[in-house]
Amino acid sequence: LAGIVVGLAAASAIGGTVYIVLPLGAACIFLAFYFLPVSYATMTFFVSVVLSLAYSLLGVLTPQLLELRLEETLVGSVAGAAVAFVVFPTKTRTTLDAAIRNWCDKLSDLLEEARRGTSGLDLVSRSQALDRAYRELAAAAKPLGVSWQLVTRPGHVRQTLAVFMGCTYWARIVARKMSQDPESPNDFAAQIEENLKLASKVRETGADYFYRSRSVAAPVERHLPVSRDDAGLGLEMVAVSLERLHSPRVRPAGEERGL
Structure with missing residues (x-):
């Protein structure tokens, strides 16, 4: 009109x-x-x-x-x-579940290839696929939120989505660092295995993260050295990001926080 x-x-x-x-x-x-x-x-x-x-x-x-x-x-x-x-009714939850499963699959593919010591170009290609999966996830979650433009106080949906965005970013760092140091995967086997388990857990939970009313910004039980700049830090931050989705509580004010 x-x-x-x-x-x-x-x-x-x-x-x-x-x-x-x-x-x-x-x-x-x-x-x-x-x-x-x-x-x-x-x-x-x-x-x-x-x-x-x-x-x-x-x-x-x-x-x-x-x-x-x-x-x-x-x-x-x-x-x-x-x-x-x-x-043709398609619920937002169904679409979001599929998007989260796809994102977890792409993350697991990247981690699996990193564990095998795949070449740098392949790792970068996997990280690009993960970026695309995140964009699809953001589009699927958009109907759940309000005021997606000019947001000043992000709500639970955007906070949860920010966790996935942070994990996607650090996975990209892992791919870049490992592509520069092809011998490093052997040093991070335990961390990669831990991240694979966390990704599997996220895949099983699916869209519930966006429907549960809880804080996703709670600190986690990890303290990371800020001087490190390698694939290990990236893997640690991937785990930190995924664990924030399962944070059981918010620490009292003044309690020491991890990075």
């Missing part, structure tokens, strides 16, 4: 001047695609403005035509919602 009103006002003011309509229409098309991943409503706004400008350029712009577009949009929205809820 806002797009129709703005488009009608702009088209009436321009009066079908081609030298103004074309660059303005191109700008609106760019903005429509730019905002598509962020807000479908904003994309629709700019598309409606473009259509109004196109109608004015063709000389067929009338309020009745724009009213018809609004009616057709409402009919399409109702029909789409009905199909989504009745014909």
Whole structure:
């Protein structure tokens, strides 16, 4: 509705001047695609403005035509919602479960290849697959949260997602460090095995992490040397990140914390 009103006002003011309509229409098309991943409503706004400008350029712009577009949009929205809820219902929890399992599988693949001493390029490729899995996980969790833009106080969903993001980051560090030192996997077999067990536990729990009301920022029982900069630190931080999902309590104020 806002797009129709703005488009009608702009088209009436321009009066079908081609030298103004074309660059303005191109700008609106760019903005429509730019905002598509962020807000479908904003994309629709700019598309409606473009259509109004196109109608004015063709000389067929009338309020009745724009009213018809609004009616057709409402009919399409109702029909789409009905199909989504009745014909092809897919719960957010189901999609999120699948995304978490995929993320855990990619993390386990990376760790398994690191344990075998796979070449650096293969490890980097595994870390890129893990990055893609995280993006899919973030997209699957998005319907559960609110105010995903300009967030000032992240809620439980974003806190939980931040744990997965941190783990993804440190797994990338592991892949990079091990690709630089191909002999290091033998030194970290125990840590890799521990992380594989934690990843398996996360895979079994699935979407429950996003539905449980608890703190995911609680400190864990680990104290890491800040002077280390190798794959071992990355593996430790992967374990720290995964353990935060299972933190049983928040320590009292003033109690010593790990890194």
